[in-house]
Amino acid sequence: MRLLTGYEEIFLLTILKLKDNAYGVTIRREVSRITNREWSIGAIYDPLYRLEKKSFIESHLSHPTRERGGRSKRMFGVTEKGLEALLAYKKIRDGLWRETQKLAVLAK
Amino acid sequence: MSEPTKNKIEPDRGGRDIPRISRHILDKFLYPYVEVSLLGDLEEEFLWLCGEKGIRRARAWYRWQAVKSLPFMLKNVVFWGLEMFKNYLKIALRNIRRHKGYAAINIAGLAVGMACTLLILLWVQDETSFDRFHVNADRICRVVQNIKFSDHSTRWAITQGPLGPSLQKDIPEIESAVRFTRRTMQIQVGEKKFEDWVTLIDGSVFSIFSFPLIRGEATTALEDPHTMVLSEDLAKAYFAGEDPLGKTVRVDGRADFRITGVMKNVPANSSFQFRILVPFIYGRELNYTVDNWGNSSFSTWVLLRKGVSMESAVAKISGFLKGKPTLEKDARLDLQPLKAVHLHPGLEFEGLPQGDIRYVRIFSLIAFFILLIACINFMNLTTARSANRAREVGLRKVSGAQRSHLIRQFYGETLLLTAVALGLALLIVRVLLPPFNKLAAKTLTFGLFGDFWMLARLAGLVLLTGIVAGSYPALFLSTFQPAKVLKGALAAGSRGKGFRRLLVVFQFSLTILLMVCTSFVSRQLHFMRNYKLGYDKEHVIYAGMNRDMRIRFDALKGELLRLPYVAGVTAAGSPLTSGYWFSNSLWKWEGKNPNDEILIRADYVDEDYFKVLGMEISQGRAFVNEPDPEGSPALIINEEAARVMGMKEPVGQWLAGGRDFKGTIVGVVKNYHFTPLRGKIDPLILFYYPPQCRTLFVKLSGQNIPRTIDEIGAVWKKFAPDREFRFLFLDEALDSLYWSEERTGTIFRYFAFLAVIVSCLGLFGLASFMAEQRTKEIGIRKVLGATIPTIVVLFTKDFTKWVLAANLLAWPAAYFAVGKWLQGYAYRIGIGAGPFLTAAALSTLIALLTVSFHSFRSARSDPAEAIRYE
Numbered sequence: 001m002r003l004l005t006g007y008e009e010i011f012l013l014t015i016l017k018l019k020d021n022a023y024g025v026t027i028r029r030e031v032s033r034i035t036n037r038e039w040s041i042g043a044i045y046d047p048l049y050r051l052e053k054k055s056f057i058e059s060h061l062s063h064p065t066r067e068r069g070g071r072s073k074r075m076f077g078v079t080e081k082g083l084e085a086l087l088a089y090k091k092i093r094d095g096l097w098r099e100t101q102k103l104a105v106l107a108k
Numbered sequence: 109m110s111e112p113t114k115n116k117i118e119p120d121r122g123g124r125d126i127p128r129i130s131r132h133i134l135d136k137f138l139y140p141y142v143e144v145s146l147l148g149d150l151e152e153e154f155l156w157l158c159g160e161k162g163i164r165r166a167r168a169w170y171r172w173q174a175v176k177s178l179p180f181m182l183k184n185v186v187f188w189g190l191e192m193f194k195n196y197l198k199i200a201l202r203n204i205r206r207h208k209g210y211a212a213i214n215i216a217g218l219a220v221g222m223a224c225t226l227l228i229l230l231w232v233q234d235e236t237s238f239d240r241f242h243v244n245a246d247r248i249c250r251v252v253q254n255i256k257f258s259d260h261s262t263r264w265a266i267t268q269g270p271l272g273p274s275l276q277k278d279i280p281e282i283e284s285a286v287r288f289t290r291r292t293m294q295i296q297v298g299e300k301k302f303e304d305w306v307t308l309i310d311g312s313v314f315s316i317f318s319f320p321l322i323r324g325e326a327t328t329a330l331e332d333p334h335t336m337v338l339s340e341d342l343a344k345a346y347f348a349g350e351d352p353l354g355k356t357v358r359v360d361g362r363a364d365f366r367i368t369g370v371m372k373n374v375p376a377n378s379s380f381q382f383r384i385l386v387p388f389i390y391g392r393e394l395n396y397t398v399d400n401w402g403n404s405s406f407s408t409w410v411l412l413r414k415g416v417s418m419e420s421a422v423a424k425i426s427g428f429l430k431g432k433p434t435l436e437k438d439a440r441l442d443l444q445p446l447k448a449v450h451l452h453p454g455l456e457f458e459g460l461p462q463g464d465i466r467y468v469r470i471f472s473l474i475a476f477f478i479l480l481i482a483c484i485n486f487m488n489l490t491t492a493r494s495a496n497r498a499r500e501v502g503l504r505k506v507s508g509a510q511r512s513h514l515i516r517q518f519y520g521e522t523l524l525l526t527a528v529a530l531g532l533a534l535l536i537v538r539v540l541l542p543p544f545n546k547l548a549a550k551t552l553t554f555g556l557f558g559d560f561w562m563l564a565r566l567a568g569l570v571l572l573t574g575i576v577a578g579s580y581p582a583l584f585l586s587t588f589q590p591a592k593v594l595k596g597a598l599a600a601g602s603r604g605k606g607f608r609r610l611l612v613v614f615q616f617s618l619t620i621l622l623m624v625c626t627s628f629v630s631r632q633l634h635f636m637r638n639y640k641l642g643y644d645k646e647h648v649i650y651a652g653m654n655r656d657m658r659i660r661f662d663a664l665k666g667e668l669l670r671l672p673y674v675a676g677v678t679a680a681g682s683p684l685t686s687g688y689w690f691s692n693s694l695w696k697w698e699g700k701n702p703n704d705e706i707l708i709r710a711d712y713v714d715e716d717y718f719k720v721l722g723m724e725i726s727q728g729r730a731f732v733n734e735p736d737p738e739g740s741p742a743l744i745i746n747e748e749a750a751r752v753m754g755m756k757e758p759v760g761q762w763l764a765g766g767r768d769f770k771g772t773i774v775g776v777v778k779n780y781h782f783t784p785l786r787g788k789i790d791p792l793i794l795f796y797y798p799p800q801c802r803t804l805f806v807k808l809s810g811q812n813i814p815r816t817i818d819e820i821g822a823v824w825k826k827f828a829p830d831r832e833f834r835f836l837f838l839d840e841a842l843d844s845l846y847w848s849e850e851r852t853g854t855i856f857r858y859f860a861f862l863a864v865i866v867s868c869l870g871l872f873g874l875a876s877f878m879a880e881q882r883t884k885e886i887g888i889r890k891v892l893g894a895t896i897p898t899i900v901v902l903f904t905k906d907f908t909k910w911v912l913a914a915n916l917l918a919w920p921a922a923y924f925a926v927g928k929w930l931q932g933y934a935y936r937i938g939i940g941a942g943p944f945l946t947a948a949a950l951s952t953l954i955a956l957l958t959v960s961f962h963s964f965r966s967a968r969s970d971p972a973e974a975i976r977y978e
Contacts, residue, residue, distance in 0.1 A: 025156075068152050
């Protein structure tokens, strides 16, 4: 199985964290906050589409809401496969961190 | 969330604060290409920003988002637009290539239609542009006289000599006035002698009209009575490159004129074709009634002051002649705007070359008809073949094309074909313009480049034709339901059949209408040319004599009669093309009701007039070569005059006219036409007075005509060495009276012919399509034993029926139009059935020939192959 990239991990974790409220605006805000840089509105969708293509996440259109000028949201959720990939990635990284603890101490 | 108010969203504002234009742009151009929810995201972020940073910052941010996405949007729109355009073009070209025949018929029909339209438009443009080039065109009017007689009223284009200056002096609404008249004079430059029309005109001509001088001073050029202004062309012809200013020429061998100005050549679309101008007051030396209220023979034009309406000026001058010593007692003055002069004929003593608004309208209508016929062809052929395109439409729709896309595609295709047709039409116009110019007696030019309006008009023509011709196909084809057409539920050519029939009927109606009208125009012309005029016009030549010749007329006559092939010689005041010298309503006779005002024409003749020209004296006698044998001047009247005067026995009765003239009627001449056949024969009085007879008539025996004319020329030379022998044949001159009708008739004929051709092209295409569609049917019929004739009849029956229906539709329209046109002629043909039946027969024959060509071909084909077809 292919390993996740750093951004993919960040996006998957953000969606998980947002639970039922993961869509363009909220994801963008969270990711911007975590990475400490402003993501543009359009830019957020490219990595999301890529994750969806790889079946790590899935999406559906919500009912239109009033504050969005009568337009629907695309709601995102992490799939089984996405969770597995996250866990696999976490396992590899945690192992690696343990083995290079010395390095981590140095980093502190 | 420390300050909850900041986050408060005002939901009821419902996005009203969002910059409207930016939102629209994003909506329109971003939507088809990106994530659907993105736009919602934008709005949500906007609302959030409103709470966070205020509306102004939020709006700025939103706008910035729109601007940022512009390059992306542009790329998408242009790229995909181009991609689709490439595809449309490819499909269009493929369709043309695959159905070369149809495409050729379509394009050829449209091209011919457009070429006709263009030619007629050029003509119409020229006709309607007459006299518009004057800067003051809106303020210039001609003064006309409305004169009432007992039985009719008339409008005269001529006025009294002193009228112009008095109007200018007495009527504040009139800024200035100009009078003119013209005559032929002999101009001698050094040794060379020329004869040309000379206009006697007031110097104000240059301030009223826009005839710029390229040499000389406009304000003073025509001040001195012996000054002259030449047109550029004539200045070149007379002085061959030398500076004409200050040079002198001799006029009529009696006065020297100094050239004080050179005028730019008058444009072709000017009613006035001035070439030589001399001061109006020079007329005094020619004994013109320049200062006399008693004679109307001059053209008077006025320039109204700025802001003065024509109506108020007319109200002011209408009764101006009251109290003036004019002969026309009840004449009321009226104004005719300069812009109306060319296209609204009908004034008496017009003097300016005339067009006719009726012909402008008729020709515009014909142009429109021909274009319409071509457009109908296009619609017919395209809808007939729609089945071939149905699958494409279905597939496009399935792939996501909207109806508007398809409409755009089909309009585009039509416009492409129309543009190609226009290219072809321009070529046709190039080729046909010189013959058309000759036909219409015009000097039209067709400059494509450098004339913005021409280009705009052509673009308009393409657009109009494309939209008219493409509307039905575009709107019809785009309605196809993909599921049905892909399953093949659409039988080829079956849909829109009723509509197509209607179009064919309409198209043929227009063609038949043109055919019938053409036929009647030709008949009326033939009728006028061969009408018995009441005198003998064959083998008669006539020429204008000068004063010397008139004085020695007896001697001249004697010498001419001695020539071997001269049958007779006579003279009259006027040529028979407009056979009266003057007209007024001052005549009195025994028993005349003093309140009656009757206009009577009059002319001078010599004693042999009736004998030589073959008019019949019905009562009394002709003139004799003796002055006043009965003590008072002898007069001969025509039968019409006898009728209006109520005289049963006119011979011996007296007639009084003018100041102290009283004459005795010695004879009555049978009515003859001394004016063109458009009008009735007027009452006429003829005087015996050879010194006023300016027109020489020579009757030839009809043998050795060229030699005889040479001999007459030699005699002429003896009597008038300075005057060129210029003559006309009477019959030809009479024919030339009907030139405008003749021209109209010929143009009509050509365009009707073209309309027939275009209609037939359409029918041909439609028939060939039908034949193709019914290939299988024909095969089966033949297998079952049908013969070729039965099949041909089967095919043609359908078309014939509709062509006959078209006839029924066209006849009433034609009857109405022809009736209306013929009303303009006092002597006219009746509206017989002949031309209608001929048009019916001809149209049916043409339709049959066109259709049977195809039906015959398909009827002869091998049934085995036909059944395997499809």
